[in-house]
Amino acid sequence: MSLGVPRRAHIVATALLVVAGLAAACDSGPINPNNIGWVTTLVDSAAPALQNARTFAVPDTIVALNGGTFNHAQDKAIAAVVRGHFLQLGWVERKDTTGTKPDVVIVMGTNTRTEVGISYADWFPSYGWIPYWGTPADPSWVWGAPAGAIAYVYEVGTLVMTMVDLRAPRETTKRVPVLWVAAVNGVLGDNPVLPRVLTGIDQAFVQSPYLRIP
Amino acid sequence: MTTRRWLLLTQLLIGLFIALLTALRAGAQQALAEPSNFMSLTTFELSLPLGDTKRYVTGGLGPGLGWEGRWTVNSHSSAGVSLSVAGFQRHTQNTIDFPSGAATGDQLRQLLPVQALATGYVFPIQANGVRWYAGGGVGGGHVDQDFSLGTQQVSRSAWHLVIAPEIGAEVRGGPDHLFVGVVSLRYNAPIAAGNYLGGGARNFQYLTLRVGIGEE
Numbered sequence: 001m002s003l004g005v006p007r008r009a010h011i012v013a014t015a016l017l018v019v020a021g022l023a024a025a026c027d028s029g030p031i032n033p034n035n036i037g038w039v040t041t042l043v044d045s046a047a048p049a050l051q052n053a054r055t056f057a058v059p060d061t062i063v064a065l066n067g068g069t070f071n072h073a074q075d076k077a078i079a080a081v082v083r084g085h086f087l088q089l090g091w092v093e094r095k096d097t098t099g100t101k102p103d104v105v106i107v108m109g110t111n112t113r114t115e116v117g118i119s120y121a122d123w124f125p126s127y128g129w130i131p132y133w134g135t136p137a138d139p140s141w142v143w144g145a146p147a148g149a150i151a152y153v154y155e156v157g158t159l160v161m162t163m164v165d166l167r168a169p170r171e172t173t174k175r176v177p178v179l180w181v182a183a184v185n186g187v188l189g190d191n192p193v194l195p196r197v198l199t200g201i202d203q204a205f206v207q208s209p210y211l212r213i214p
Numbered sequence: 215m216t217t218r219r220w221l222l223l224t225q226l227l228i229g230l231f232i233a234l235l236t237a238l239r240a241g242a243q244q245a246l247a248e249p250s251n252f253m254s255l256t257t258f259e260l261s262l263p264l265g266d267t268k269r270y271v272t273g274g275l276g277p278g279l280g281w282e283g284r285w286t287v288n289s290h291s292s293a294g295v296s297l298s299v300a301g302f303q304r305h306t307q308n309t310i311d312f313p314s315g316a317a318t319g320d321q322l323r324q325l326l327p328v329q330a331l332a333t334g335y336v337f338p339i340q341a342n343g344v345r346w347y348a349g350g351g352v353g354g355g356h357v358d359q360d361f362s363l364g365t366q367q368v369s370r371s372a373w374h375l376v377i378a379p380e381i382g383a384e385v386r387g388g389p390d391h392l393f394v395g396v397v398s399l400r401y402n403a404p405i406a407a408g409n410y411l412g413g414g415a416r417n418f419q420y421l422t423l424r425v426g427i428g429e430e
Binding site: 153 | 309311314315316317318319320363366
């Protein structure tokens with residue numbers, strides 16, 4: 001039997017096919033910017049503090065984190081939608097900043113650089129700004145992540161909604177008592193596309209059924 | 215591709231290179247000693263996910279490629295080596311619930327099993343130019359598991375001992391019956407190992423339809 005060119009051609013063709021197959025099989029994940037609008041929520045849903053909370057407040061300002069800047073034109077519209085969701089779930093809003101404090105406050109921020117995890121150091125100045133807060137927070141405070149929280153990568157422009165328990169001791173523990181976090185990834189920028197933002201907010205509440213007041 | 219994937223690819227290419235050298239050496243020996251006792255086979259594969267594979271990438275078939283060298287032991291048996299790679303992927307927009315939260319968005323699940331097996335077959339039935347065979351392979355396999363959510367990717371991988379029973383048929387044609395067509399079904403059954411996403415060992419099984427062309 002002749003083993004010249006045909007055998008070698010077959011082997012080379014096989015090698016090329018296998019290498020091409022491997023290269024194709026090592027495809028990377030979806031990186032199309034249109035695919036980035038995903039939503040994560042983190043919660044310790046069994047925590048008594050969340051189960052007992054009934055009243056809330058939502059400031060109208062979205063904080064620009066990481067020392068960056070952000071177009072605030074849509075802040076009130078976004079805050080109104082978040083507020084509407086909580087009302088729909090049976091919560092009671094406390095607008096009065098001088099009387100009885102709400103049980104929780106939902107602070108919103110957007111990061112201006114990619115972040116991993118939920119420890120946003122630049123939140124701390126904003127806690128001093130929240131009218132119900134009391135003692136200003138500083139970077140020596142600890143971010144109180146929900147138990148078992150999983151770290152995610154948050155793209156630039158992620159809207160982060162954070163429910164902070166105002167009933168928990170803060171000054172002594174220097175711990176930001178977080179009950180719930182929702183992140184709508186990469187939807188806010190210089191010119192936020194409001195429908196996309198609102199769709200993400202809606203999804204955050206859809207996947208957080210434990211927020212409903214029984 | 216990640217560094218780990220490049221490492222995997224390098225390992226595969228080294229394995230492939232060794233197999234090719236073996237094939238060339240066998241070919242050279244064969245040229246000196248007729249009749250031929252070596253067959254080089256390229257296989258195009260479609261795999262059906264089963265078991266843990268099905269649970270991870272629900273639905274759909276996974277394409278794959280392979281190369282196999284078979285040495286004739288006697289008129290009713292052969293032995294050889296088999297290298298193969300398969301790819302499974304699933305694109306979804308679901309919500310995943312975790313103990314402490316949930317995530318919704320564009321998700322891509324991928325599995326990349328590669329295998330290097332020592333194979334052995336017997337040919338109990340040979341009729342009308344068709345050689346039916348049964349047998350299989352035993353060897354090592356590596357599974358690369360990827361999960362992408364948006365721009366975030368989490369990967370796990372592990373080596374497995376693989377047992378792969380197979381049935382099929384060979385058809386010969388061309389001048390001196392040098393060209394071979396093969397159709398077979400291989401059940402890829404790796405032993406559970408690793409620490410994959412979701413926690414713990416997994417047994418990523420799949421059933422592969424292999425269509426091969428080769429020459430002897």
